[in-house]
Amino acid sequence: MPAPEPTPAQSSLPEAASRFGAHVLADAAARACDITAATGGPPRVPSLPEPPPPAALPIAPPPLSVLPAGPPPPAAPLAGPPPPAAPSADPPPLSADLARVLRGPSGLGTSGLRLSPRTPADEPAAPVPGEAPEGRPVPGLYFHPVPEPDPVRVEEVGRRIRSWALDEVDLFPEEWAEQFDGFSVSRYMVGCHPDAPGIDHLMLATRLMVAENAVDDCYCEDHGGSPVGLGERLLLAHTALDPLHTTKEYEPGWAQSLHSDAPRRAYRSAMEYFVRAASASQADRLRHDMARLHLGYLAEGAWAQLDRVPEVWEYLAMRQFNNFRPCPTITDTVGGYELPADLHARPETQRVIALAGNATTIVNDLYSYTKELAAPGKHLNLPVVIAEREDLTERDAYLKAVEVHNDLMHSFESEAAQLAADCPVPPVQRFLRGVAAWVDGNHHWHMTNTYRYSLPDFW
Template structure:
């Protein structure tokens, strides 16, 4: 029987947008700046998303006037102009996807981008970002280390250098410039550290193994998605959440998260963490059977074993909520999947030499391409760069299409936040020379 292919689906975005209607648009300023101080409101319009140049200064042109968008090779089409300038009308000025100069940004020459010691992959498509606020970086770094050491006893003393070298503070401030407070940034920082603890100690460098991985991940997942059992057996489960550092970190990070998130945001995060754990299990199974996946199989695994849980909480960290039915739209799910995929291929590219130097065989996109397509390591790496670039362009075009189809303020801010997260994630990889180096292919 022939494959009938995919059935045509009608988008429900117009209906979803209509449910939020005029009341949402009229309160857009509230939705966009919940409890945000002035410096956060400033961060929203100036946060880097796409390389489309800066919009007009306040007072130069009306809010809904066209923004000149330079188009570079491989960049956005002319249709992006309408999307980038965002919605017009009461309370929507701060939600444009184009950069605006209200409040004014420093001149370009004064905006610090990636340091000189940053790594540079020729041909990689990405957007430079301003240096994260050093005061926020320092305070967040102090707080996350105190949490890791004093609250959950995450690591022994001889791991301190690795913890500092990870630069969690710089990472999270770069990815969430619109976070209202350090407490909001700590939501993302705790979860990031906890996810890395599970990966390192269950799967990777610090005692990880594919043998028995499923059982360890299942029990750790109950720290995020709690067990509902009888009174007799509940104490045993509750005690198990303190049994090892990964479970302690998950339990504590999730407790803080649910205090500042809505029930739908918490459920969304649990779902994405289940996706992540499924990806861990697939990679672990391949390691046990010494399976070299096809390139498409590897990319399928990486769509689950990837960074998606991080950008999906961008609204919680920003102090607002993308409503559940908008988040669940297929178009939004595609945008989030592409954001996670492109961010994870960035990790494959920057961690390539680090993984080659580690014991055993580590799967990453250049390794799989070289093996399955019979090309040199250099050509495989360059092909992986091309894969990244195509995914990045798809992410941007799908985001723009969704913004045009459903110009609800909370959705526009969420799309912008995800794009900023993608750029911040690249910035962290590019500038973390403690962890990463590049192959000598150029």
């Protein structure tokens, strides 16, 4: 007898859902197509040349492709070409692998992945002419390979985002054009949102990504940024996302300030587009996560002013705020549906989103390591902090940072699988797949963006 259909979203799930959640999950998976297109298939861990751990160490859990697909909610009425059809696949059975994901890894041994040599079947296919090079993954890093983003969508998003940056918000001078193009933001966002119904949906994420990087570069980092006065600049920029409610006498001064510099112009415009497409709760959710981001910027700026290297746990706390969290948290808006506010606010959902943001941000620390070392001044990233605080060599600190990432990824996947079992409703299932796709797309962009990133010579 088939399991009952998923219940509609509600503020609190009945206790029965947690008891038979795994059975509902298995039945839904048996009736739905696999989401390999979204998660990129089985995980890949590149092998280290020396020496491999003993074969008895636990094998890493499978990806979130075990999550049931379920009928997707209707997309928001934005224009754009239909998304590419997902390839059909045999439904995954309730196997030992699924049980392992639902149970999740435990203990310190989960960082000891089996780093066995690749077989010919594991080797990536030869790059297709006209596509971006595959790049080199960090050896030992736990990740899921994904296909190259749809080139048609990449080209159109790239055309539109350049027009927006230059013509609508006057974001950068001509001498920065090469850096803007080298960022490859269209490949980034198309790869991170494979379920977006159309180009307009993808542009919601792309504008916000560009605006966030403009704030980071111009206020904090490469293009005139400084920790001195950072709090004032971030506060005023945040009012472009979370508008000021003041008297009629003083409102014109604030409104004029939103056009006073490139970061504020970009924030204001990107948020206006987003608010028109999002629900009120989705927009407020983004404002909250952007405030988290700015708080992380301030902590890092304070350490720079004090010339202080934080403890490793302090650095990881900062990185939970100064991270990619605003990006996966809008995956439902970009996908054209909504995860109800009460389900999004559940502690389990928030933990999954936080772990996804933390893991993807450590990916950035690892791939941008050599870029930051070559830049003027001292840039904090996880390998640098581990090396100084734990008195390790640069190589050993980098390898330990890889383990930290892998532990975060295992926690993300096991917690997401558990949430999928305990809360078997379609919006939750789709949202979890969207966050997993963002995690995989983020790694693919970092790995293949050889214009920006190169790996240290530690192997």
